[in-house]
Amino acid sequence: MANGILLYAEITRQGYIHTVFFELANKARELSQKLNGAPIYAVLITKPGMLDDYKEGFTYSFIDKVYIYERTDNYSTEIYSNIIVDLVKEIEPEIILIGATNQGRDLAPRISSALKTGLTADCIGLDINEKGLLAATRPTFGGQLMATILCKTIPQMATVRPKVFKPAFENTYTNTEFIYKNSDYNNTNVTLLEFIQGIEDEKNELDSAEIIVAGGKGMKGEEGFKLLKEFADLLGGTVGASRGAVDMGYAPHRIQIGQTGKTVTPKLYIACGISGAIQHTVGITGSEHIMCINNDPNAPIFEISDTGIVADVFEVVPKLIELLKKR
Amino acid sequence: MKIALCVKQVPDTSDIKWTENNTMQREGVESIINPYDIYAIEAALKFKKNYNAEVTVFTMGPLQAVDMLKNIIALGIDRGVVISDRKFAGADTYATGITLSAAIKKELPDFDIILCGQFAIDGDTGQTGPCIANLLNIPQLTFIKDISEYNENSITASRFLDDGIELVKVKCPALLCMLKSDFEPSRALINGIIKAQNSDIKILTFEDLGLNPEDVGLKGSPTYVSKAFRPDIKHSGEKHYCLENNSGAQIIYDKMKEIGVFNG
Known part of the structure; x- marks a missing residue:
């Protein structure tokens, strides 16, 4: 009978284990406890000789067994999915979790389709229901509706959005077993010709930002966003924008937050001149603390804000900049 | 060169109203072409222009999708196939992949390229494209924004990823999932509209595809929705009226200090 939870340990282009793996690991431990201590496995496809760099990452995140495939080439959808499909057939896990990164979302449907599973x-x-099945909750319709989805087939698979679960970093050493596997898989259908490193722009910063200062149509133009940039810089934060502001051309699309933009999870989110349409707020509700400044007391943004200021943003923000400079 | 283009009709998600008990109010919600698919159509039109490709557009859904396909043919696409049957209803991404790949195999077995949108705005899964690629045993390229070259039966394209852009080359037949781009999509030409009005859209039903009834629709879907709910996003916020007294900045400053944004 299928047993255990298999996690995909994605290696980033810089050669680190992707942080979403540690988030999966922590969640997997919680799920495992509800499954009578089902074992937690990881699959690692890596450049040869790198395991020592990664060992601690596994032993301190409750992984019982790591299956290692050493390869000199880059990520390949077909090779990686073939490897994982073969491993799944061998170890028969009941659950497979993969980070919903670009790579994860490319890879996971290929695996599930080959395994004829959901x-x-x-x-x-993610939770385990009363029947011992994986109950996976996800946003649909651009975050307007949440759906909890079950799977009739085994293994039950899910991709998991990064930065939603807390990562596992506890002083609990696991006696992880490391198992090298045959990595002789071939496929030459796709060739990577070139990689152009993304500039460290606001979009990337938004993913890991602790503080986000976001502007809406109420910022009235690019000048308004320059003000927000100054404010954000003083806080060590990053600037984001609502779709309204992007559509008006006040801010570039790459910093758009909400349904058609990014989902963010900062410690502090300050919404300036944003009315708070659902399409925007679905992208920010994971924030720890939400503040807003808006001169319309009926703007929906107040309903989701912890601290709401009914005032003119062009009065409040310059004064805040002043206060922060004096600090 | 032969291209299969896969599109989906979706509700306009910016226009959805919800009832008290969290069901979607379907009346009055407009059906639109999935916005990502518009860029798959654009890519197909480019292949048509540059390489004289023959493009067949496929969609799975209710018969009203015929009108959507006529609009797509008006843009210059050659022919359309609607895959429609009650038995296909309730399909998840896997069952949709089974059905679409069977339809492509039947109608266009010698395809060189399959084009899809990266996501559909209603489901947001991005899974159907890779699923079709797997079922047809062909390579896939996801997150594509630009297709730069096609020669010797290979495509060179750019994948727009979170950490940068990959320039990749893939051997055809292959499936490509297209992201949205910044350019303005094509508008129908007059002669395209006339052609579309006269075009016959082929309808494929369950009988035509020779699939097992257990493999399609709700029955063939490994996943199912056990519960749907509206997210509870209300915070118990304090609202400070500061239009008159200019105290807003100080309140925010003090609150930031209180929650530990900075010390001192």
């Missing part, structure tokens, strides 16, 4: 995309909640 896959729930981009989950933000």
Whole structure:
């Protein structure tokens, strides 16, 4: 009978284990406890001789067994899915979790389809139900509706949105077993010709930002966003924008937050001149603390804000800049 | 060169109203072409222009999708196939992949390229494309924004990923999932509209595809929705009226200090 939870340990282009793996690991431990201590496995496809760099990452995140495939080439959808499909057939896990990164979302549907099983995309909640099945919750309709999805087939698969679960970093050493596997798989259908490193732009910063200062149509123009940039810089934060502001051309699309933009999870989110349409707020509700400044007391943004200021943003923000400079 | 273009009709998600008990109010919600698919159509039109490709557009859904396909043919696409049957209803991404790949195999077995949108705005899964690629045993390229070259039966394209852009080359037949781009999509030409009005859209039903009834629709879907709910996003916020007294900045400053944004 299928047993255990298999996690995909994605290696980033810089050669680190992707942080979403540690988030999966922590969640997997919680799920495992509800499954009578089902074992937690990881699959690692890596450049040869790198294991020592990664060992601690596994031993301190409750992984019982790591299956290692050493390869000199880059990520390949077909090779990686073939490897994982073969491993799944061998170890028969009941659950497979993969980070919903670009790579994860490319890879996971290929695996689930080959295994003729179900896959729930981009989950933000995972639990084990009373029947011992994986209950995976995900946003649909651009975040306007949450759906909890079950799977009739085994293994039950899900991709999991990064930065939703807390990562596992506890002083609990696991006696992890490391198992090298035959990595002789071939495929020459796709060739990577070139990689152009993304500039460290606001979009990337938004993913890991602790503080986000976001502007809406109420910022009235690019000048308004320059003000927000100054404010954000003083806080060590990053600037984001609502779709309204992007559509008006006040801010570039790459910093758009909400349904058609990014989902963010900062410690502090300050919404300036944003009315708070659902399409925007679905992208920010994971924030720890939300503040807003808006001169319309009936703007929906107040309903989701912890601290709401009914005032003119062009009065409040310059004064805040002043206060922060004096600090 | 032969291209299969896969599109989906979706509700306009910016226009959805919800009832008290969290069901979607379907009346009055407009059906639109999935916005990502518009860029798959654009890519197909480019292949048509540059390489004289023959493009067949496929969609799975209710018969009203015929009108959507006529609009796509008006843009210059050659022919359309609607895969429609009650038995296909309730399909998840896997069952949709089974059905679409069977339809492509039947109608266009010698395809060189399959084009899809990266995501559909209603489901947001991005899974159907890779699923079709797997079922047809062909390579896939996801997150594509630009297709730069096609020669010797290979495509060179750019994948727009979170950490940068990959320039990749893939051997055809292959499936490509297209992201949205910044350019303005094509508008129908007059002669395209006339052609579309006269075009016959082929309808494929369950009988035509020779699939097992257990493999399609709700029955063939490994996943199912056990519960749907509206997210509870209300915070118990304090609202400070500061239009008159200019105290807003100080309140925010003090609150930031209180929650530990900075010390001192």
